[in-house]
Amino acid sequence: MVKPIEAIKNNTITIKKQAEAPIPTPWGLFNMIAFSGKSDDWMPHFALVHEHFDPDHPVLTRVHSECITGDLFGSARCECGEQLHKSMELTAQAGGIVLYLRQEGRGIGIINKLKAYNLQDLGDNTIEANEHLHLPIDARSYDVAVQMLQTIGVRQIRLLTNNPAKIEAIEHSPIEMLEIVPLIIDPKPENVEYLRTKKRDMGHLINWPDNKE
Numbered sequence: 001m002v003k004p005i006e007a008i009k010n011n012t013i014t015i016k017k018q019a020e021a022p023i024p025t026p027w028g029l030f031n032m033i034a035f036s037g038k039s040d041d042w043m044p045h046f047a048l049v050h051e052h053f054d055p056d057h058p059v060l061t062r063v064h065s066e067c068i069t070g071d072l073f074g075s076a077r078c079e080c081g082e083q084l085h086k087s088m089e090l091t092a093q094a095g096g097i098v099l100y101l102r103q104e105g106r107g108i109g110i111i112n113k114l115k116a117y118n119l120q121d122l123g124d125n126t127i128e129a130n131e132h133l134h135l136p137i138d139a140r141s142y143d144v145a146v147q148m149l150q151t152i153g154v155r156q157i158r159l160l161t162n163n164p165a166k167i168e169a170i171e172h173s174p175i176e177m178l179e180i181v182p183l184i185i186d187p188k189p190e191n192v193e194y195l196r197t198k199k200r201d202m203g204h205l206i207n208w209p210d211n212k213e
């Protein structure tokens, strides 16, 4: 059986719309579309398409990787939950799309991410913890996001991100990126080190308004 992350990386999947339904959220009405491959051995990716989505205009788009701890339980170890909610708010205002990719823990999965947290509590940063577990620092691929956007009929986007890897992935795709829209969240004591590592060592384009390091 091909593991999902390998299939995504090897670009061997062909994404398919499996089902869709409207979901009213605190930010607005979105059509939620579940995509998966031919087999059901991996969890579906989601596209949340706002009711005012118009494929003939550049679409404000968030490509968000799953973070159960932050997105679902509001963990302050990272800024994911706040980024997701801000993305819902901004895409609702702009008739945009949130893609929710099941690449938990930058692709290492929730069990390994919890193990990485244990190592971070002993002094590792977010990169070193993955290395000590002999896991990739970032195992994600965005090919699936491009396939989803193409299936929905999107041609031009404004991408909500600070992550250079996402920018590069879209730049090398048939989707035209007209603008990179920063998604900066104020650091908290619990995640300031995590954010500093992303900025300093992973090249994330994070410029806090008051110029915190």
Ligand SMILES: Nc1nc2c(ncn2[C@@H]2O[C@H](COP(=O)(O)OP(=O)(O)OP(=O)(O)O)[C@@H](O)[C@H]2O)c(=O)[nH]1
Pocket (backbone or CB within 6 Å): 063, 064, 065, 066, 067, 068, 077, 078, 080, 083, 103, 104, 105, 106, 107, 108, 113, 116, 117, 126, 130, 160, 161, 162, 163, 166, 183, 204
């Ligand atoms: N391995 C690992 N993954 C983490 C850690 N903290 C958060 N994550 C994962 O990092 C990913 C964050 O993805 P996104 O929300 O798409 O954001 P990003 O890649 O930081 O880039 P932006 O678009 O700038 O927000 C999620 O899959 C989280 O589960 C950590 O300490 N270790």
Ligand SMILES: [Zn+2]
Pocket (backbone or CB within 6 Å): 067, 069, 070, 071, 078, 079, 080, 081
């Ligand atoms: Zn997170």
